[in-house]
Amino acid sequence: MRKLLNTLFVTTENAYLTLEGETVVVHCEKEKIGQFPLHTLSGIVSFSYAGASPALMGACVQKDICLSFCTPHGRFLARTSGISNGNVLLRRAQYRTADDLNASCQIARNMIFGKLYNARWSIERTRRDHKLRIDEQRFQSASETIHKLLPMVLQETNLESLRGLEGAGATAYFSVFDDMILREKENFYFEIRTRRPPLDNINAMLSFAYSLLSNDCGSALESVGLDAYVGFLHRDRPGRSSLALDLMEELRPCLADRFVLTLVNNRIINGNDFSKSESGAVQLSNEGRKKFLKSWQERKQETISHPFLEEKVPWGLIPYIQALLLARYLREDLEAYPPFLWK
Template sequence: MRHLLNTLFITSEDAYLTLDGENVVVSRGQQEMGRFPLHTLSAILSFSYAGASPALMGACGSRQINLTFCSPRGRFLARVSGQSQGNVLLRRTQYRMADDPFQSCNLATMFIQGKIYNARQVIARTRRDHPMRVDESTLLAACDTLKELQGQVAQAESLDSLRGLEGVAASTYFGVFDHLILNEKETFYFHGRNRRPPLDAVNALLSFAYSILAGDCASALESVGLDAYVGFLHRDKPGRTSLALDLMEELRAPMADRFVLTLINNRMISPDAFQVRESGAVLLSDAGRKLFLQQWQKKKQEQITHPFLEEKIPWGLVPYMQALLLARYLRGDLDGYPPFLWK
């Protein structure tokens, strides 16, 4: 069983990373802020513009430590990866299937099935946990619509029809998302999904969570030998990790959306954790980003029972286990890809 190691998050915009022996050293100017042993890390995620030394990049690459650079607002910039894992036969199979519209549609159907099922579960959890604080009829109607759409997805015969159904499902889900937010509605309200830039605090949290989750999915896919850039639902686009976005679809609701709702509804994040720019963009402040990442790491350590494997694993290993199941399906070891269906 793979062990869940730590992810080192660098949140200071002017922090520079270097290598000293077997340690990552974080410095600001001439002052050393901390050092961390490489063998305890599975990934480093930097939100600093200052970057990292070539020596550290090489060390991370050779040790399969995923080193990712994002802008301070969470936009992906670049990733340093080591030698590809797995064998060329697995990737050639992936490429052949991605070029086959029928097989691509079959796989994409499973990703979207998982996405819609898990969206229903997020709504159902809120109905169950807070029956006196939500509009039962509105949430129940959304669940019924999503259930009907899930049945239609199973019958879809093309990627275009799948995308159309997925769009309707996303509209239905986000149409009631504001009902799932229970505290401090003057700050944490949701009137629709917006991005690049996010225009309210909830969208700022969702965008940040999706950015981190996409990186986790890309790392998981590469670790099992798949090409994160060649997807089945999301088609090829230069610089886009299309397969990571495919895998992420089924994990958005249980891992990212539910996490954001927990932060808000449990009053773990406050309105002063955000900055409003002159352009109207709403972004997490340095302190807000640090709090978010601390809680994200805690969430990744929580144990769940994987619905298909029926083994207890940390939440943080869910992307890896799904990537492993996808690789097994592509090799022919499984008759079908089992999406992650949150219980």
Template sequence: MRKLLNTLYVTSEDAWLSLDGGNVAVSCSETGKRMVPLHILEGIVSFSYRGASPSLMGECVKRGIQLSFFSPRGRYLASASGTVDGNVFLRRQQYRYADDEKSSLRFAQNFIYGKIYNARYFLLKFGRSYAMRVNQKVFNDAADAMKKMLKEAQDAKSVEELMGIEGTAASIYFSLFDQMVLQQKNDFSFLSRTRRPPMDRVNALLSFSYTLLANDCASALQGNGLDPYVGFLHADRSGRRSLALDLMEELRSVYADRFVLTLINNRMVAPADFDLQESGAVLLNEEGRRRFLQEWQKKKTEIITHPFIKEKMPWGLVPHIQALLLARCIRGDIEEYPPFFWK
């Protein structure tokens, strides 16, 4: 259990939330009973499967506190709200910004700036950490090229121009991805990024990790009252959670890509975890998915310090904090959306 930006995050799977006077009481087997005053909270996010008492839900509705429920694995379930959902004003403002080219570009630039920054930093850090095993100069040269693209992203005059800059940066980044595969090279070689379907084992791992990350981002956006289907960078498309794809851009390299490389380089996956389809597609099989999901959940529990709010938290809460910051920016509580900059 932790309180961040006036939002209480309950991460214990067996926690039961109830009302105790003017407090939310969080009871679980590990820590016993702890109480937090309701008057200091703007939201409560619970990842417990046990839920909350009706009296607490009623009091949260009365006080205008957003009470959101997620499965322990991070799937959005529901939120408690009154007969009139106050988030309608937040979503209406989101739609106004999405329909305005200048406003959309402003948000899109922050997403892409964060993506290029993190990918560049990842290359620099990898090159330094494995200087005896990779060509560090090649990594540094790529980082120098991407540094120029940070300025270009800031100066982009349209979302289309911004997407072109992002595409060039991604091409440079993925041109070095095979060099970051340090173990099992014969079984996990990477030539280029292939999607729908992935055509090799590395792409199968990347695609699955991106799917999970997109789900986490969509759940986080819903929990903060935003519509995950209406984005600023990715165009509207029926059934596509465009805002979730926007939000995950800055987290791809430092969250999903690093995780995939850890699985391969630490020999946590093997060729037996994949099936080859008649079409040539390569997909994780049932055992591979099980192992992947186990490690993905462990990854979420790793503690980091959030670079913007300077608070320690598990990785799994990062999408929720970024969604919360995005909602605050859309409401006008903060001037600019702060991307997640990995340190």
């Protein structure tokens, strides 16, 4: 099993990264503000436009360290990539499967099943833990709606119809999402999903969490030899890591959505951790982003029993394990792709 090493998050907006020996050095205004051994890192995520030296990028490629660049507000920009050393037979199998709509649907429906299953379980956890603080009838109705969709998803053979079932499940799930927010309702509320730009505090955090999760899924796929840009549910689009978006679907409710709810309900993030532009776009402030990333790293270190492997693993390894299971399915070592079902 791959060891879960640390991810270095560089949040200083004008930071520049360089290589010094076997370490990564963080510079700001030509002053060294941090230095970290490369052998302790599995990934580096920079939220700075200044970038990194070619020497550091080369070292990260050689040492299999994912070096990713995002805007200061969390939008993914790019990831370093060297000469592809993935298994050519695995990638050929991936491309053949992606070109076959029926074969693509067989994988996609399992991923959507995982997404809806985990969304329903998130609803059920709130019903169990906060029964006296919610409208239980509304939660039960949403849960039952998703439950009825699950067998339909597994039987679906058309991608467009599958997307329709996913949309129906998402509508039911998000209809009670605001009720899962239990504190500071004047600052934290959910009415509708807004992306570019996010227009409220919850959407700002959801977008940031999805950006981090997408990056983790893309890194996991590349690490097992798959092409993160060729997906099954999300079809080819230049510049879009479609398979990473596919893989993260089943992880959104448990790894991203639930994480955001925890930050609010446990008072880790508050209304002062955001800024709003004249256009109405809401973003995490520098301090808010630091709190978010610190908690994200801590969350990834927590362990959970993987439902398919039946072993305790850190949350941070879940994208890697799912990528590995997908690769095994494409190699025909498994009869079907087993989605991650949160328990």
